[in-house]
Amino acid sequence: MPVPRLQFESISKVFPAVRALNDVSFSVGAGEIHGLLGENGAGKSTLLRILSGVYRPTAGSVLIDGRPVTLNNPVAARAAGVAMIHQELQQVPRLSVAQNMFLGHPLTRGGVFVARREQERRAASALAAIDPSIDPAAPLGSLKVAQRQIVEIARALLDRARIVAMDEPTSSLTPSEFERLAQVIAGLARDGVAVVYVSHKLDEVFGICQRATIMRDGVVVDSVDLAKVSEKAVVAMMVGRELAQEQHRSHASGDVRLSVRGLASAAKVRDVSFGLHRGEVLGIAGLVGSGRTELLRLLAGADRASAGTIEIDGKSVKLSSPREAIAAGIGLVPEERKREGIVPLRSISSNMALASMSVFAPRGVIDHTKLKQVASEKMKRVNLRPFLLDRPIRLFSGGNQQKAIIGRWLAAGTRILLFDEPTRGIDVGAKAEIYHLIEELAAEGHSVVVVSSELPEVIRLADRVLVMRDGAVAAELDRASLSEQAIAAHAIPQTKMQAGQTHAGRSAGPQARQ
Amino acid sequence: MTDIGQDTAARPRADFLHRFSMRDAGTLIGLVVILAVFGALVPGFFAERNLINILQQSSINACLALGMTLVIISGGIDLSVGPTAALSAVISASMLVAGVPFVLAIAAGLAIGLACGLLNGILVAHVGLQPFIVTLGTLSTYRALALIYTGGNPVLGLPPGFRAIFNGSLFGLPMSVIIVAAVALVAWVVLKKTPFGEYLLAVGGNEEAAYIAGVPIARTKIAAYMISGLLAALAAQILIGRLGAAEPILGNLWELDAIAAAAIGGASLMGGKGSVVGTILGAVILGTMRNGLTLMNVQSFYQLLATGLIILAAMLIDRVTRGRG
Amino acid sequence: MTDIGQDTAARPRADFLHRFSMRDAGTLIGLVVILAVFGALVPGFFAERNLINILQQSSINACLALGMTLVIISGGIDLSVGPTAALSAVISASMLVAGVPFVLAIAAGLAIGLACGLLNGILVAHVGLQPFIVTLGTLSTYRALALIYTGGNPVLGLPPGFRAIFNGSLFGLPMSVIIVAAVALVAWVVLKKTPFGEYLLAVGGNEEAAYIAGVPIARTKIAAYMISGLLAALAAQILIGRLGAAEPILGNLWELDAIAAAAIGGASLMGGKGSVVGTILGAVILGTMRNGLTLMNVQSFYQLLATGLIILAAMLIDRVTRGRG
Amino acid sequence: SADLAPLNSDTEKDRIDWSQLEAKFGAFPKLPDGTKAGAVSKTLTNEYWRSLGEGYKSFGDRVGVPVVYQAAQSEGDQLGQLTIAEGLVTQGYNVLLVSPQTDSNLQPIMEQAKAANVPVVNVNDAVIPQAEHYVGNVQRDNGVRVAKWFIKNRPDGGKVAIVEGQAGVYAAVQRTDGFKTTISEGGKFEVVASVPGNWDRQTSYDAATNILQQHPDLIGFYANNDGMALGIFEAVKAAGLRDKVAVFGTDGISDAYASIRAGELTGTVDSFPVLTGEVALESALRLVAGQKLPRVVATPQALITKDNADRYSGAGDAVRKALLEDAAAGN
């Protein structure tokens, strides 16, 4: 049996107050695409950060082609043949796409000047495999999140690496982009590269990986051959229990809580009208860039509308700041958690309490006993792990950060909740919890809007779906007419459909996938 | 490389308190070391009178540094504290000399401080200019206003009654120390126990996220600058009470001392972080140093050297005791 | 609320260039307005001789501000430039007076600048202290060293040959202007065309991302501080050539002028952003203002007022022309 | 004390010239055992204040009194100076000599020292209104003397310019005012510019360059201190006007003397800091010994030009002699 390309041997990593990895061992062969699965906080990113030289292990070693390697910093890891796509975008917005891709090892002319043209040429060819429309000379900051993620992937392809580690590379990508990425990854494998692939999207992992290692709470549960196990079994290993397959239930009642008419923004949204009922979950689907995030930001008061009216319980409201929106009972769980969601140095309780100071400090002084009690109650409800309410939120995994943000609105007693990609980067277990939570909220009479690029998620949750295209509502689908094909058909611009492009939704059907 | 032992994992509550005090403990260690050194070198250093002197001499800087700490936590900086104090001082003083009742004159001086802070805050929060540059500009502007208002002359002859307010003592402590201690207590409560404190930390920690969470960003920032202006004005009242005169050039370079105190006390100029206790300790460290070096009769060039080195040393001690966090 | 029109989204390349020049255009507009105002008020303001004066008077600040710009782009700040210049000046000068060959004396002075920058850089990059506080500490330390070295006295009697180097002119422009122009050109090339320039922008723009991409963070920051120190030392050589004497108190408050120039020119004290062209324009704006106000014989209090207001106005114009970015 | 009128050192009637001390109060008295003096001045970064300290030391050595001499870290450091002075009071010195940054920043010292029964002598520059004792020269007179030189030596009048010290500082305000008022009296001179030089050579150089460019027919500069004057001279030289423009400074630092002898700087007003220090300490110690001196002891000053530079720059005793002669001549 040949020496595996990559071996983790008894890796442990201890952070202050947390043992993130405990005696982790598994190996990945050359040409193998290896899934790495686990719930939020299981330790996947930590392991890959050790592989890429960002963290040093507390104990254990990494072997490449049978030889132990010292990965003291990212440069050493790169020299050892490791390329990594990080979970959080690691980019400099003010530099160009190509400059970002070559950051740290620029091509030079005569060793002195940066060879811009050459960098851009090579960047373009690396990008071409996934999204040829990205201009390598554009400032990275002008790109959308999805495009930025593609840049991140293309950067890893520039190196002729022996090992490519991908930490949730598709969290902002559409299925069609994933399709192309899958082909690229298959190409890497053919060239003998070992790929470690982390994703919470199990169908992706089952689609492209041969084997997978499942982690739970910092330890390896098992390494399995994916051809021989079911998705259900893998999920059970991840969460340590069976997840019930839940069905959609509607709690919508008669009265309209939120009514939007002719809403428009200067930038993108055009003439959007809809109503949202008490206890209803409204899904919003659409392609990347179709204006969903911007619509939510308008409703949350984060951006100003240029036209249109918004009524809540029949009363016209002006939402010119998030504060006003919150007072009107609207709260946003944003798409970019790190940038718009958390205050990194502050504790879980503080982050949770931020939007409801009037509740916790009715007389101007914060009632810390009450805060503790509410925080503990809400965080139990969302199942925070580890359950450390006073720990700075930056030390938590992405999924747990998301839970705290949801907890923020639970504490504030918000009646209209806006979720933008609520389960992005969130594991199956927590995902199920969040779905359950959303339904509970609806059952309690909350009104919910869910924007998601994952069509199964929209279909699972929504009582009704608006499909957006180019900033306008292209269609409204009720449950009876709701299907992935139907959504895809409305989401894709007609010309593109005719040209046979596959910008369709996830399982947009065989015809869309060709 | 980590600041907390593993064993604390099991008791998160203790862990938090532990962390909290660790930060200020770093500063405290710095202070204790400095006190010990001077105590060993200077006879009579620990005399009650001298210790009170140190507190009194630190009080004005502490007062400013508290305001500065709030501004720094909000992610800003206030270079204009000295000229704000000067403007407030000359206006209060000329009212006092004109016979205006004390309460009114003091109120007017404090209002000037608030107004200076308000302008800084508006330029930062509403117009969106960089705090460093805004307050660099107002630093010159406010100073010029104070000079123009007085024609460059000091305002002399403050009524003894007014001076008595700030020159008395209570429980054996000078009034200025008592006042600043009270201010510190209020600042501590504000930062730890009120929504405004949470808002400050959130705005400085992640403005975008704070905005989405409904924090009134502009109001929070403006309030921080206004408090800084108010405390500068309060410092000015204490000072003119002590000096019996107000000068338009009063408060020269105060901003640097105040920033140094806040930073030694653990405030991060990146925002989102800072401690009232730490700042007070920082101000006392700087005051102790000046006092001790003077008593040792160190020549002024070497005092300057010591000031520089001690700022660096305090930051190093701080760094070692608390880790990178 | 975004600064780019929607139509530009389609051509990001052009858009990028557009953005670039817009920023500097804002500063340029500021300069043009100021020039126009003085031109209208002061007879002879546009005389060639006076324009050359303005350039010469701006050259020292421009030299410092270029170094400051690199440090600011890297996410830092260098408050110690004045004392660095003073230390370099007195050491070069005393070597010159002792008869050391010019080249050696100048080299020694520049080496001092590099060494001062190195210490700042190490404390920031390796020890991980806050740049503001590090350079606040070294501000006092270097100044004290310069004072101690000279006993507080100026070093006089620099050889005429040395002075001639910096006092000559070329193509009708004073040497100091030529030297600083050359420095600016090099700085522009470094920032725009070399890996180091990219590293600076990356380290200041997103340090974590830069680290993960393999950018040598510490080396990049240290280099920025060393360049700042070097340019401070160069400014010192130009100045002592011009004045014929080196004083240990030279360079007082230079840091504020340099920071103001960089900020007016569009550098962000949050790091990751700054422009060589903008900084030069910023320095010229400040120089023009001083020149014009002196020619108008504005009384000193009002000069101070004008300085403050113009910094604010420049930032406002800047803000309006370039948006929040 | 409260019943004392605020001091104006320039006009106070209760005064004595330094040269009269011995004549009126006799030979230097015997002091209590262990007498020690503490002194605090503005900053040591200016030679003027270092020379004042030398004066304290030299007189202290002569009469066997130890003197501790401290200074704030910079000219603007008001609270730092207060801290130093408070330290001196606490340490039990028998007399304090203070040169305050401003008229009021050492005010608390007056009260603390009174409580501790320590006499305080205000030495030069800023004037504490409550000061019971002041030793020093007349700041205004610095400017007046330079103005008189112009009136005498440039009978046709012409354009002159002033480069001022830090805005709002007592000495700068007084010197500027003395010059401006005196020179404007005859109507022949025009003060075309009075701009800030902030005690800084470079700033003054630039200001002078600009003024000369606009007024190439300028005949003279007056600078509030010598450092600025030396910077101005360099600008005059660079403009090729050294023969046409007279440049005057203030303070009489050694560099100014050197420059005057070399025929560069036209002149300076020396206020003899070493001698002032000696006189100040002598007066202070006489107070300690119980003598009742007038409120103001005036120290000398003289306009120094190339012609008389040697007379005022020899060894300490020679200068003292020359100044005593001047005093006797009623100068």
Ligand SMILES: Nc1ncnc2c1ncn2[C@@H]1O[C@H](COP(=O)(O)OP(=O)(O)OP(=O)(O)O)[C@@H](O)[C@H]1O
């Ligand atoms: N820098 C850090 N300091 C302290 N604790 C950390 C740090 N980074 C991660 N952790 C902790 O280590 C554990 C593992 O986190 P990690 O990010 O590796 O999880 P993950 O499996 O990638 O989760 P997710 O799916 O949410 O990305 C978590 O409990 C997390 O809170």
Ligand SMILES: Nc1ncnc2c1ncn2[C@@H]1O[C@H](COP(=O)(O)OP(=O)(O)OP(=O)(O)O)[C@@H](O)[C@H]1O
């Ligand atoms: N060129 C741009 N410059 C700055 N911000 C942009 C630009 N394009 C889009 N954005 C912002 O990015 C966010 C996402 O854009 P948008 O609403 O169009 O996408 P979406 O439909 O929510 O799709 P997704 O969130 O999946 O990317 C919005 O806040 C939008 O204002």
Ligand SMILES: [Mg+2]
């Ligand atoms: Mg992860």
Ligand SMILES: [Mg+2]
């Ligand atoms: Mg979106």
